[in-house]
Amino acid sequence: MYAALKALAEPRRREILRLVWAGELPATDIADHFADVTRSAISQHLSVLKEAGLVTERRDGTRRLYRAERDEMKKLRRFLDEYWTIGLERLRDVAESAQREKEKH
Amino acid sequence: MAELVREIMIDATPETIWPFLTDPDKHVEWEGTVAEIDPRPGGVYRVLVAGEFQSGGEFVEVVPMEKVVFTFGWDQEGHPIQPGSTTVEITLHPEGDKTRVRLVHRGLPDDAVEQHGHGWGHYLGRLAVRAAGGDPGPDRRPEEAG
Numbered sequence: 001m002y003a004a005l006k007a008l009a010e011p012r013r014r015e016i017l018r019l020v021w022a023g024e025l026p027a028t029d030i031a032d033h034f035a036d037v038t039r040s041a042i043s044q045h046l047s048v049l050k051e052a053g054l055v056t057e058r059r060d061g062t063r064r065l066y067r068a069e070r071d072e073m074k075k076l077r078r079f080l081d082e083y084w085t086i087g088l089e090r091l092r093d094v095a096e097s098a099q100r101e102k103e104k105h
Numbered sequence: 106m107a108e109l110v111r112e113i114m115i116d117a118t119p120e121t122i123w124p125f126l127t128d129p130d131k132h133v134e135w136e137g138t139v140a141e142i143d144p145r146p147g148g149v150y151r152v153l154v155a156g157e158f159q160s161g162g163e164f165v166e167v168v169p170m171e172k173v174v175f176t177f178g179w180d181q182e183g184h185p186i187q188p189g190s191t192t193v194e195i196t197l198h199p200e201g202d203k204t205r206v207r208l209v210h211r212g213l214p215d216d217a218v219e220q221h222g223h224g225w226g227h228y229l230g231r232l233a234v235r236a237a238g239g240d241p242g243p244d245r246r247p248e249e250a251g
Contacts, residue, residue, distance in 0.1 A: 099117035
């Protein structure tokens with residue numbers, strides 16, 4: 001999970017994920033999408049995404065094909081659920097403390 | 106489109122909880138470090154989360170002691186969840202001396218989760234601390250929190 005969140009902190013890696021979300025793409029097509037980034041930088045981004053489990057790689061001869069690992073994204077979805085859960089728990093803590101203060105006076 | 110629903114029971118009255126939703130000084134006691142909140146339809150809702158992630162939107166509906174609805178997004182250029190693109194509804198339901206608080210976050214794109222991961226990655230660490238029974242302390246920038 002930490003690896004996934006860290007991987008997603010980089011805007012180009014998020015862009016790559018969007019590209020391979022709907023279907024598999026070869027590394028060359030992904031690199032062509034980024035006019036201002038070197039191929040080796042894209043290759044590095046793909047490694048980070050792969051290590052984080054966010055994309056899977058398949059070899060077809062000399063080509064490397066990538067696609068998004070949607071199950072991993074579902075885990076991040078659960079993380080978002082937790083974000084609100086924590087927020088509400090904090091709200092509960094401060095509101096209950098305020099209620100106790102009121103009742104004292 | 107996806108939605109999230111979260112509920113919590115709070116041992117306090119709606120009158121006590123309400124200011125935490127609508128008063129900027131009270132809001133930052135539970136979420137964000139800087140809040141700009143004008144709780145009336147069309148009024149601004151902006152909360153700086155973890156000192157660095159600016160959420161923004163505006164109020165759609167405000168029913169005192171009962172309900173707030175505001176639009177929600179991230180105020181960052183190019184972010185797919187722009188301010189105003191999703192909606193958060195928080196309702197207060199009194200039950201005896203307690204209040205059930207229900208939060209519904211609507212309009213989340215199904216594939217936008219990775220974008221939230223960016224802004225909310227910071228919270229994972231807090232979650233881990235909390236899950237272990239610890240206190241994550243006040244909400245601060247990740248670098249300050251160490």
